[in-house]
Amino acid sequence: MKADLYNMKGVKDGEITLPKEIFGVDVNLDLVHQVMCSQMSNRRQNTAHAKNRSEIRGGGKKPWRQKGTGRARHGSRRSPIWIGGGATFGPRNERNYKKDINKKAKRKALFMALSGKKEKDFIFFISKLETKKGKTSEIASFLEKIKCDGSALIVLPEMDKNMILASRNIEKVDTIQARDLNLLDLLSYKYLIMPESSVQVVKENFLKDEK
Numbered sequence: 001m002k003a004d005l006y007n008m009k010g011v012k013d014g015e016i017t018l019p020k021e022i023f024g025v026d027v028n029l030d031l032v033h034q035v036m037c038s039q040m041s042n043r044r045q046n047t048a049h050a051k052n053r054s055e056i057r058g059g060g061k062k063p064w065r066q067k068g069t070g071r072a073r074h075g076s077r078r079s080p081i082w083i084g085g086g087a088t089f090g091p092r093n094e095r096n097y098k099k100d101i102n103k104k105a106k107r108k109a110l111f112m113a114l115s116g117k118k119e120k121d122f123i124f125f126i127s128k129l130e131t132k133k134g135k136t137s138e139i140a141s142f143l144e145k146i147k148c149d150g151s152a153l154i155v156l157p158e159m160d161k162n163m164i165l166a167s168r169n170i171e172k173v174d175t176i177q178a179r180d181l182n183l184l185d186l187l188s189y190k191y192l193i194m195p196e197s198s199v200q201v202v203k204e205n206f207l208k209d210e211k
Contacts, residue, residue: 003118005125005196008138010145013127016196018118019203025108025115032183035109038101039184046097050090053078059085106183107206113186114202122191124148129195134162136169143173143193150190155181157197179205 001020007013018024053059059078066073080088117123124146131138143152151172156163164175176185178194178201186192 023118025111027112032109038099041097041099044097048091049093050087053086056086126195131166139166152191153189154193155198157201
């Protein structure tokens with residue numbers, strides 16, 4: 001499987017051979033949806049927490065005597081029916097949103113997403129992605145030359161501080177290391193910018209246990 005290879009000037013710089021096991025997989029939307037929902041749930045931060053009546057301060061004394069006042073009987077000001085009392089059926093931070101997903105299914109869904117983007121020409125393969133001065137203008141100019149007119153995820157072969165600094169001020173552009181590539185981040189961006197070396201890293205990290 002072949003694909004065009006570009007340089008930093010946005011000019012075609014040859015071709016790259018892509019592994020069919022990663023970029024030529026048939027897409028199963030049900031599997032992609034299942035893995036996406038799993039990863040979204042695993043990233044969910046369970047911070048919402050409403051206090052129940054046992055956690056509300058005060059309320060130790062009975063508001064008024066049981067009989068003879070003409071009012072309804074009450075035992076505590078912490079009751080949910082009182083203003084300032086505990087919440088009934090409110091969100092609790094004890095809830096576990098984690099969802100397990102099979103490792104092979106997660107990897108397969110990632111390959112499907114990469115194959116789908118490759119089929120729609122939403123992946124730009126670069127011979128060598130680099131910035132000499134770490135300037136945002138360099139990356140912005142490069143994206144303009146290759147006509148990347150939407151959100152983009154730059155897949156780095158390894159940690160590159162200059163590239164991260166140069167791209168972080170561009171709206172809807174982010175970076176990720178190739179070994180950390182995942183379905184949810186992949187689907188969050190329209191375009192994928194992949195240097196030739198990143199393809200090799202993806203192949204080494206995600207195909208080693210495929211057989």
